[in-house]
Amino acid sequence: MEKKKYQDIVKKYTPQEDRTYHGIVAFVIGGVMGVLGQLLLDLYANWFHLPTTDAAPFMIITLIFFASLFTSLGFFDKWVAWAKAGLIIPITGFAHSMMSAALEYKKEGFVTGIGANMFKLAGTVIIFGVVSSYLFGFIRLVIFGG
Amino acid sequence: METFFYKNVYLNETSTVAGLYEKNGPLGHYFDKTYDEFYFNEKTWEQAESKLIEESIDIVLRKLNKTRFDIDVHISGDLLNQIVASNYAASRLRIPFLGIYNACATSVEGMIIGANMIEGKLIHNCLVTTSSHNNAAEKQFRYPVEYGAVKKKTTTFTVTGGACAYLSNEKSMIKIDSATIGTVEDMDIKDSMNMGAVMTPAAASTIYKHLKNTKRDIRYYDLILTGDLGTYGEKMLKEYMELEYRIPLKNYKDAGTIIYDLDTQPVFAGGSGPACAPLVTFSYILEQMRKKELKHVLVVATGALFSSTMTNQKLSIPSIAHAISLEVVK
Numbered sequence A: 001m002e003k004k005k006y007q008d009i010v011k012k013y014t015p016q017e018d019r020t021y022h023g024i025v026a027f028v029i030g031g032v033m034g035v036l037g038q039l040l041l042d043l044y045a046n047w048f049h050l051p052t053t054d055a056a057p058f059m060i061i062t063l064i065f066f067a068s069l070f071t072s073l074g075f076f077d078k079w080v081a082w083a084k085a086g087l088i089i090p091i092t093g094f095a096h097s098m099m100s101a102a103l104e105y106k107k108e109g110f111v112t113g114i115g116a117n118m119f120k121l122a123g124t125v126i127i128f129g130v131v132s133s134y135l136f137g138f139i140r141l142v143i144f145g146g
Numbered sequence B: 001m002e003t004f005f006y007k008n009v010y011l012n013e014t015s016t017v018a019g020l021y022e023k024n025g026p027l028g029h030y031f032d033k034t035y036d037e038f039y040f041n042e043k044t045w046e047q048a049e050s051k052l053i054e055e056s057i058d059i060v061l062r063k064l065n066k067t068r069f070d071i072d073v074h075i076s077g078d079l080l081n082q083i084v085a086s087n088y089a090a091s092r093l094r095i096p097f098l099g100i101y102n103a104c105a106t107s108v109e110g111m112i113i114g115a116n117m118i119e120g121k122l123i124h125n126c127l128v129t130t131s132s133h134n135n136a137a138e139k140q141f142r143y144p145v146e147y148g149a150v151k152k153k154t155t156t157f158t159v160t161g162g163a164c165a166y167l168s169n170e171k172s173m174i175k176i177d178s179a180t181i182g183t184v185e186d187m188d189i190k191d192s193m194n195m196g197a198v199m200t201p202a203a204a205s206t207i208y209k210h211l212k213n214t215k216r217d218i219r220y221y222d223l224i225l226t227g228d229l230g231t232y233g234e235k236m237l238k239e240y241m242e243l244e245y246r247i248p249l250k251n252y253k254d255a256g257t258i259i260y261d262l263d264t265q266p267v268f269a270g271g272s273g274p275a276c277a278p279l280v281t282f283s284y285i286l287e288q289m290r291k292k293e294l295k296h297v298l299v300v301a302t303g304a305l306f307s308s309t310m311t312n313q314k315l316s317i318p319s320i321a322h323a324i325s326l327e328v329v330k
Helices: A003-013 A019-047 A052-073 A076-083 A091-108 A110-117 A122-144 B045-064 B081-093 B106-119 B134-141 B195-214 B230-245 B276-290 B308-312
Strands: B003-005 B010-018 B073-078 B097-099 B125-132 B161-168 B174-180 B223-226 B252-254 B296-304 B319-328
Touching (some): A003 B195, A003 B230, A052 A091, A091 A110, B003 B195, B073 B081, B073 B106, B106 B125, B106 B174, B106 B276, B106 B296, B106 B319, B125 B134, B161 B276, B174 B276, B195 B230, B195 B296, B223 B230, B276 B296, B276 B319
Parallel strands (some): B073 B125, B223 B252
Antiparallel strands (some): B174 B319, B296 B319
């Protein structure tokens, strides 16, 4: 059979993913995460009498802490599998990816296991985050003069 | 010469050890031993998988009332890098050992190698083992287990289990009748989340060659069992056989769809892994053969020869399938 003809068969029997449903779930959960972040931000700003910019790290740390804790307790993966991008895109996804990799490799030692594998998934985010922020910073400098 | 006929090779005894999801599946009560968790009192998943092989051998030897000194050759393979589960089990058993790899087609590959040696009178008997472990496979091939990575509907779920077969020249009810070695097929499928589509061409080509070389009609077999194509692969294979070879697939099932309850268990398109085909064959199918409900069964174990290194290099995934024909005698 020709490859093209076979690929048509594959296409015919490969089911469509429920993109609209997944999109709505991710949108709502992602939105809830945003609201939660804003709520924490306002709370910290009020409690500690801080300007919002200084309260932001506290909010981020709180979200990272709870995502990592829930991952370690073993149920955050089920939430992620359901909410998908809704939990992966916010900072919770970043923390979760590091914590899950660390848990996975802890039996292979501190250095050769956790150290070498913790950034297996998050490493890409960091690298391209830094590269793109440099790039956009540079563009901003050229166009707007800083 | 891809098909062999055997005059004097028998499948005397088998054993199956399975994990939690398989226990909760429809075939749960057919397995010799099952576990409720994923470590089996070992420290890591890899070591747990190795234990599955050791235990499956223990159970077979106990059933046969033999010791490891009575076994001529041990043939084993699994999904882990460097087939470590087999190697570490073999290092403790110290039976003359052949390590093999054909991904999820390993079980039948091992049976063919063993049967050929027995038919050639080089050995009297052999043990063929295969294993797979869901978490160990996820860790090696995909994402960390606790990450809960997003999956497509066509993804298959690696079976946790170990299976052992004792083949010999001593007469028994189940005879190994013939076997066909498959060729590696590649239809340019690159989606590692759709292994059914990857393996279908290999399964089709092996089934076709087997029927052609044995001059048998498809209806000769009471059951044709593929290894782990999953629900969507099943449909693709039927259409492929019909279009390419004009053979309507009758009496056909896929082990990956039998081992789990696809409606209630979170397994997507069904089971997969080297242990999938033998777990189903050595428990449920052999039971039916012993009751003479099935007399001629063709087991076609299918393997996706997948490596994330090669798919990251944008190469497609090659696949293989081997067929072995079992029949009831007496």
